[in-house]
Amino acid sequence: MSDYSFFAAMLVGLLGGGHCFGMCGGIVGAFSQGLPASQRLTLQGRLRFTLSYNLGRISSYVLAGLLVGASSAALTTISQLDSLISLLQLAAAVMLMLMGLYLGQWFYGLVVIEKLGRPWWRLLTPIRTKLGTVDRPAKAVAAGMIWGWLPCGLVYSTLTWALASGNPLDGALIMFGFGLGTLPALFAMGAATDSLATLIQHKNVKKISAIVLIAYAIQMAYIALHQLL
Numbered sequence: 334m335s336d337y338s339f340f341a342a343m344l345v346g347l348l349g350g351g352h353c354f355g356m357c358g359g360i361v362g363a364f365s366q367g368l369p370a371s372q373r374l375t376l377q378g379r380l381r382f383t384l385s386y387n388l389g390r391i392s393s394y395v396l397a398g399l400l401v402g403a404s405s406a407a408l409t410t411i412s413q414l415d416s417l418i419s420l421l422q423l424a425a426a427v428m429l430m431l432m433g434l435y436l437g438q439w440f441y442g443l444v445v446i447e448k449l450g451r452p453w454w455r456l457l458t459p460i461r462t463k464l465g466t467v468d469r470p471a472k473a474v475a476a477g478m479i480w481g482w483l484p485c486g487l488v489y490s491t492l493t494w495a496l497a498s499g500n501p502l503d504g505a506l507i508m509f510g511f512g513l514g515t516l517p518a519l520f521a522m523g524a525a526t527d528s529l530a531t532l533i534q535h536k537n538v539k540k541i542s543a544i545v546l547i548a549y550a551i552q553m554a555y556i557a558l559h560q561l562l
Contacts, residue, residue, distance in 0.1 A: 338498075338506075338507060338510075339506050339507065339509075341510075342491060342494065342506075342507045342508070342510035342511040342514065343510040343511065343514035344514060345429070345487075345491055345511055345546065345549070346487075346491070346510070346511040346513065346514020346515040346516075347515070347517065348436075348542035348543075348546055349436060349487040349514075349518075349542070349546070350515065350518030350542070381470060382470060382473045383519075383520055385470040385471075385473035385474045385477065386473045386474070386476060386477040386519075387477060387512075387516060387519055388474050388477060389473065389474040389475060389479075389480065389481065390477040390478065390480050390481040390512065390519075391481070391513070391516075392478055392481065393477075393479075393480075393482055394481055394488065394508040394509065394512040395505045395508050395509050395512070396505075397481070397482075397492055397508060398492065398504035398505040398506070398507055398508030398509070399502075399504055399505040399508075400501075400504075401492055401495050401496040401504050402495055402498050402499070402502070402503055402507075403501035403504070404496070405418070405496045405497065405499045406500055406501060409499050416560075416561055419557045419561045420557070421493070421496055421497035421499070422494075422497040422553060422556070422557040423554055423558065423561070424493055424496075425493040425494040425553060426550045426551070426553035427550070427554070428486075428489060428490040428494075429493075429546060429550035430546075430547055430550035430551070430554070431443045431446070431486070431490070432486055432490040432550075433544070433545075433546035434547065435486060435543075436542055436543040437539065437540055437544070437547075438539075439543075443486035443489075443490075444486070446489060447486045447489070448484070449484070450483075450484025450489070451484055453484070454482065457482060460479055464476055464479075488511075491507065491508060491511040492508065494507055494553075495508050
């Protein structure tokens with residue numbers, strides 16, 4: 334995988350920050366309110382737990398990228414279809430375009446895809462409950478790892494891209510780059526960085542981000558179609 338793919342995935346995560354507020358705002362708020370008062374009332378404490386949560390979350394993204402990359406590599410080997418990766422790249426482009434349309438508030442078809450992951454999220458409820466009060470950074474990492482499996486169209490879009498990489502390491506790196514890109518938005522929520530949060534949620538910022546995502550999706554689709562034809 335080229336560095337371009339890693340940094341492009343990071344850009345997707347960064348541009349999708351507006352979506353993160355809608356999907357994860359409640360979770361981040363619950364985590365923050367559940368902190369011990371000694372940690373919640375100090376910036377240092379909030380930062381430590383916010384970093385721990387996000388370390389766990391990004392670890393889950395990397396694991397998911399590794400798994401889907403390995404599965405597509407195995408499928409390509411078994412099927413011996415040279416066009417399979419290009420088809421997966423085309424699917425990734427479609428998902429990314431849907432994400433851009435959703436972020437720009439022009440089309441909400443991605444919501445249907447997000448709903449498909451809800452049964453899996455419900456299966457994780459007992460594990461979330463067993464963690465109890467998240468009063469230590471180690472528990473915050475564990476909670477973040479569970480949080481990483483939250484049904485999210487932005488994650489699904491990038492995960493489809495990781496699947497199209499056809500390589501477990503490339504898939505993991507794509508999801509790692511994506512996870513790093515989402516940090517500013519989720520860090521702003523967890524650490525109560527109001528100015529950054531306001532900027533990310535600004536209507537014009539969302540529109541510009543959506544246009545960039547759609548443009549990148551069109552480029553991905555063009556490359557995939559060129560390889561197929």
